[in-house]
Amino acid sequence: MGNGSDLLDFLARGETLAQRPWPRFRLAREQWLDLATHLAVADWALLGLWAEPGEVHAAFCDAAGDAVATASLACADGGFPSLAAVRPGALRLERAVQDLVGLHAEGIADARPWLDHGQWHSRDGIAAGARPASQYDFLTAEGEGLHQIAVGPVHAGTIEPGHFRFHCSGEAVVRLEQRLGYAHKGTERLMEGKPAAAAARLAGRLSGDSTVAAALAFARAVEAASGTAVPERAAWLRALLAELERIANHLGDIGAIANDAAFTFLQSHLTVLREMVLRAAQSCFGHRLMMDVVIPGGLVRDLDGAGIGRLRGLASTLRPRFAELMAVYDRKPSLLDRTVGTGIVNAELARRFAAGGFVGRASGRGFDARKHPGYPPYDRLDFAVPVLSDGDVHSRLMIRAGEVEASLGLVGQILDRLPAGPVLVPLAAGGGDGMALVEGFRGDILAWVALAGDGSVRRAHLRDPSWFQWPLLEAAIEGNIVADFPLCNKSFNCSYSGHDR
DSSP, X not given: OOOHHHHHHHHTTSEEEXXXXXXXXXXXXXXXXXXXXXXXXXXXXXXXXXXXXXEEEEEEEOTTSOOXXXXXXXXXXXXXEOOTTTOTTHHHHHHHHHHHTOOEEXXXXXXXXXXXXXXXXXXXXXXXXXXXXXXXXXOOOOOTTEEEEEEOSSOSSSOOOOEEXXXXXXXXXXXXXXXXXXXXXXXXXXXXXXXXXXXXXXXXXXSGGGHHHHHHHHHHHHHHHHTOOOOHHHHHHHHHHHHHHHHHHHHHHHHHHXXXXXXHHHHHHHHHHHHHHHHHHHHHHSSTTOTTOEETTEESOOOOHHHHHHHHHHHHHHHHHHHHHHHHHHTOHHHHHHHTTSSOOOHHHHHHTTOOHXXXXXXXXXOOTIIIIIOTTGGGSOOOOOOOSSOSHHHHHHHHHHHHHHHHHHHHHHHHHOOOSOSBOOOOSSOEEEEEEEEOSSSEEEEEEEEOTTSBEEEEEEEOGGGGTHHHHHHHHTTSBGGGHHHHHHHHOOOHHHHHO
């Protein structure tokens, strides 16, 4: 079950609402309960769950990823039936909805606050009860000789804050539980009432390492809401920026995984390659991370002939050097001993959580938003999406390596076929609701935007891939030794900031 027509037909029993490019349906409470029941047998992936005062929304796609639709429920009594029992990826999202909007997820198995650490005064005008930030009831683990290890939220390096509570038997991890939310910035509320261009700056700061992808998702949602068609050259250059971002992050993370296995040689050389990408980005687009280049309507900077030449040279230099370094990795039995068979995420768990990116693809879930549902210009580009099935640290590393090679190929194709023309147009006047799905280096990013009549942002939601990946890290480390946690954690490299939003 679960093809695209099934998804649309099922939701179409509700009231059709205006949303572009994919439909939205407001369900009656009985229909929402039917949806929860049907999800137990339907192969529909949850793309996101969010809320605004008095209404909750959940977006889904069919098994192929081609059909996308949103279900909404008016919460007249202040609550909505939880979907987490049939879509476990919804659990933390529902807890966040309770924190951010005050709507109650009925029947939720875990109602503990998630983003709210007890220091907020109100949420959408609803008073929030203050409590000590340290007050949190971690889950327990029972057994003789178990002990706890508390790590974070302040860590040894200059990294983002998050708390990890380990229950261990000797060196073996029996249970890991995360506590996140320390990097909550109120991004979505800060967007409200702002012009789309100003809100785009906030979207680009959801997670700095994914600034291009998040800004692109937001821009495409705004363009869908307003009915704006961006110039063809802008669409191609956006893909170029996204692939450069993907290459830079994968190079850095492959090196960091090796470093956590005490093989600093690989990290040193891959850091040099990453630096080459960042310097080329600075030269061509004015910022090492390409921040604030993608805006609703197109781009703020074009790429000139010198930039095209520099990026061609970058790709030709990176390709053979990267292949040499991956051959070094492949010839180090002591390194492979640390990565192969470590931190396994089984395929069924990846499917149930709709895990995207290299986490999902290393565990057999080949979803890639560039392919399905797709967006320009990827429908005219030739590239493979690597998929493996072992689900371990090694597989996640090899997926990254395959994506670096594919992205280098895409850079060449884009530069060869880059169309002429403008890179920016004014947004069409008027309001509306729009949604977009963009493939960042971690996986798919969902953006939903509701524009007011004057074009300002009435409401917005951004769902980082890490929401569906962080829970799988808890499963991946179970049964492994404590010393392998840094290795597992880096092989995921989930975003704290992107998650906490």
